[in-house]
Amino acid sequence: MSDLNKVMIEKYRTSFLREVEANVEEGEWVKMCMQCGVCAGSCPLGKHWDHPPQEIFMMIRAGKRDEVLTSDSMWMCTSCYNCIARCPRGLPITHIMHGLAVYSKRLGLAPQKQPTAEFSQIFWDNLMKKGRVNELKLGLSLYFKDGFGQGVKNAMANQKLGQNMMKAKRMNPMEFFGGHGVKDTSGLQKMIKKAQEIEDAKVQGKG
């Protein structure tokens, strides 16, 4: 169990809802859910969620901390915003799901090898290097995320796709050596470092 997780369990022993309100992006909206289920019916990946959004909100209110934070349901979100558009109560459900996903990851509770969790980290790391995303490296690191052997297999499966993309001049193999990026990389990286510090302090109650 991560130290932060222990701290949080201690701090919010009586109310997981209050923990979510304090630490999760847009978490203060959770209590406003009226359990109509429109979100569940509107989600394009609805059938893949173990617990659809309104159920997650109910679980938060019922104090089911472990079940929520170890769930991979939140990672099913494609950011299509259909739930937000339709929620009669105006809950920013997409953001709450993102927030819960990030919070569970921060506490070390997110499910291992969750592909979207891994991809989002790869994407972010790629972005952090140069301030712009390098599609070729992004693709390759995704294919090789589970080790070299699996990576070759993944890459072979998508070989035709890659060739198509390059043939259509939509992916440049030269990007592998360098690639595009912002000029002020160090400013950008310092900015993000600072933002991360502020956010860390908030979550740990030091902010």
Place this chain on the structure above:
Amino acid sequence: MADEKKFAGYICTGCGIGDRLDASQLEMIATREGKMQSCKQHEMLCSAEGVQMIRDDIADVGATHIMIAACSRRAKVEAFNFTDVAMSRANLREGVIWVRPDAPEHQETTQEMADDYIRMACAEVKYMTKPSGSSEQQLNRNILVVGGGITGMTAAIEAATAGYPVHLVEKTGALGGHAANYYKSIPTRSPYADPQDTGVEKMIADIEANDLITVYLNSSITKTDGAPGRFSVDLATESGSTTNLSIGAIIQATGFNLYDPSNLSQFNYANSADIITNEEMEKLAKEANGGPIKRPSDGKPVTAVAFVQNVGQNSKADGQLPYHNGIGDLIAIKQALYLKELNGDDCDTTIFFDNLRTPGAAGEDFYRSGQQKMVTFTKGNVGEVVPGSTLEVKFKDLILNEDTSMQADLVVLDVGMVPNTGPDPYAQLAYEETEDEVEKAKLKAELDVAPPSILNLDYRQGTDLPHLRYGFTDSHFICFPYETRRTGIYAAGPQRRPMDMRQAADDAAGAAMKAIQAAENAGQGRAAHPRVGDLSYPSFRKEGCTQCKRCTVECPFGAINEDEQKYPQFNEARCRRCGTCMGACPVRVISFENYSIDTVGQQLKNVDMPEEFDEKPRILVLACENDAYPALDQASMNGTEINPWARIIPVRCLGSVSLSWITDALNSGYDGIVLMGCQKGDDYQCHFVRGSAIAHERMSKVGDTLQSLNLEPERVEVYEVAITDVTRAPKLINDMAETVERIGLSPFKF
């Protein structure tokens, strides 16, 4: 001179009537066949000039009976408002030219329709008398309010504010009703976020300070008789003293009793002082006097409360309420919020609901406010509350689909409202009238547990206001919510349907206005809803009456009593002028000055009946003036075609239709008859409550008549038609035309 009748006809040629129809032929029919002593045409009869022409004839020539051939009787009522004469209207616009195609091949049948409507209107007015009103009673401005709760107090204040003396009768020793024990009420003002003061104390003080309001505490009504404008009400106090009041109109606001949850064993209401009803919660909060709310069992401040919603409501189980309160969830939110206020934010409040009902924008805002302030809403079914020093609430979580439980130190049961009304008057009548011993015993058993009478009406049809369902007072839900089936007696508040204080106050204000209107109308001999202002009233030819009692039994409003010799006593001010008595009378002795067996019967007889070889059928349509006739007017405005064989006569209510009209019509050669009344049954739309239902019953026997005449049963059809049936109503007529085409003409053409 005063008794001399002078008939004048007027034909409007505006709105295309003159272009489509031969007006001089119409004029000729009005004078030669319709026996109008004069008949004038005008190119726009409803114009100031046209109206003046008629007024001049009334004033100068002394016209007493006028026939206006123009648009529907529902149009231009302000212009054609001649209260000093008898008047009929021939519907040439909506009834003829707008429902027939403008083409040469249709010209003949269209003109024939118009000719007939002229004949009919002339015949009708010939048998009418200008209604003069009854002098049955004087104006009596006293309003009696029965019940001193929120509803009754509001009604009293509203009526007194309008300047009417109020007599307020309350059976207990204090005003305020249930609400007197409430700590707070559901918010009635924006932003609908927090519970608010009930305002009961101020209302009581206002009433005590109001010179127009006389309060009778510890009092009940021992007898009510008379009619609007002349009610005589006997009051008795607990101590035995009696008072007689002379009253113009009555408002019954006797509210509700709380459902007793003792017999729902799973909630253990009887086995723990900490398991309480929603009203007991109010008392507890009031007793806390601004401090933390304490547990009844040990006096410790409450820290966790479970609200169990929908207890014994919306249930088909025996001994439970088949309906839902509608406001219990708002009450729970209110109580949860004041618990947070009085016992601190840490006081856990959980509301267990299945279907949360927080109606309206205000309810939704209040619900949000509860969520905002961390009231927990759990969709779950509570199976059991286990008593103990800490209560265990066992429930099935319906979202997470699991059986689980929570600990609470107070459990509040959301129990429903049971209407506090008198006994169903018709149960007593049914008991008296039935001859079947088994049925009689069953009715007796029901009567034995019936509540005591509240109004003690000395009416032919029983002691109290008729019920709709579950003991709630019957009132015309969709059109006239305060109108009961006893004219001049208005029902308001939770005796009508479950409602909260704000709704009850709105209801009371409405009922107060209606009561004032009823008293004023009675003073002028005018009818109440829906024929507001009608001065006619039923009378009967005593020498023809067989004392059969059909009229006294069938009157939907219990208006007709019986005298010592069992003749009907009409009580004009109690009458709504529907004519159901007239339709009921087998010997045709009941009539109104402006509506009678003859005013309709002569219309249908004066239609020109073509010979059989003309192959022009005739279809008689008797359409209720409240729904079916307006629907047909609307259809006409939409340009819907109606078959040219139809002749439509509006009737006050299908209940007023006499079987003699049907027999006469069949005998004089009509090929089909279509009767259109309003929806009947529990969710009736009939403006006279029972009229349509009674007519349907009567017409079910018309088959015998048809059989005796050797006619096909499908020649007479009875329909329920709503005002919105704009497409269906004309279709029903056109369908009958097809039926006649299929089965052939009536053999009764002479």
Place this chain on the structure above:
Amino acid sequence: MGIQLNEIPDWNCCGASIGYGGGGELPRLALSARNIALSEEHNPGQQIVATCAACWLATREAKERLHDDQQMFKDANAALAEAGLMYKGQAEVRHMVEVLVDDIGFDALKAKVKKPLEGLKIAGYVGCQTNRPFGIAGESFENPMYLDNIVESVGAESIRTYEKKVQCCGGALAFSEPEKSQEMIHGIIEAAYDNGADLITTPCPLCQANVEIYQDQINEKFGTKFNMPVVYYSQLLDVAFGRSAADAALNGQIIKAKKLEDIANK
């Protein structure tokens, strides 16, 4: 069109719709705040126009969040100060479609058409992020019409009731959860075929890619023979306004938009 577009100097990626998983809230918002701050500094008084749905959404969302939450505004500026920048939040953030629809208008688009795309039946696939949560003013979330109107403005036939018009294509999950995403893409293409479409057009670059490039894999999985061209909506405008197939980047199609090329080559 009379509109000058200036690149925001040294812009960075907004984090797209998947950046949240690595960056959380403030770092993610800081990325967009940096772009806005750069624009406010170097292109003062100018509107920010995004051509990509996710860029637009992220930038606009950041602006709203920093406006509504004063603490977040301060925190973002504390981070930006590290890069010597200041966020004011004054620049208006718009999508290119808004410029075309609201500022220029369908009639003006129509007036510019030199080669009407006659005989083409086009499924306007709006997708998610151009449509939700902000959307184009006056359009419904469930059945927006602007893309159909654009299609009709350039002389093609639109499918106004295209039932997958606002269905999600999987977005970034096309990379991480290909099985789930390709099932949705399958539906989007199938509905276009069912409606007799010659091609699909979309205002979202990721939608364009997702719906076009996986058709081989989808065919393999579902036993279909999809070969449905998917073009970015600006490519339609290019061709209709008389530009060449190359200018319209039609040679960048993995599935060639043959009929559109024919019109361009006329």
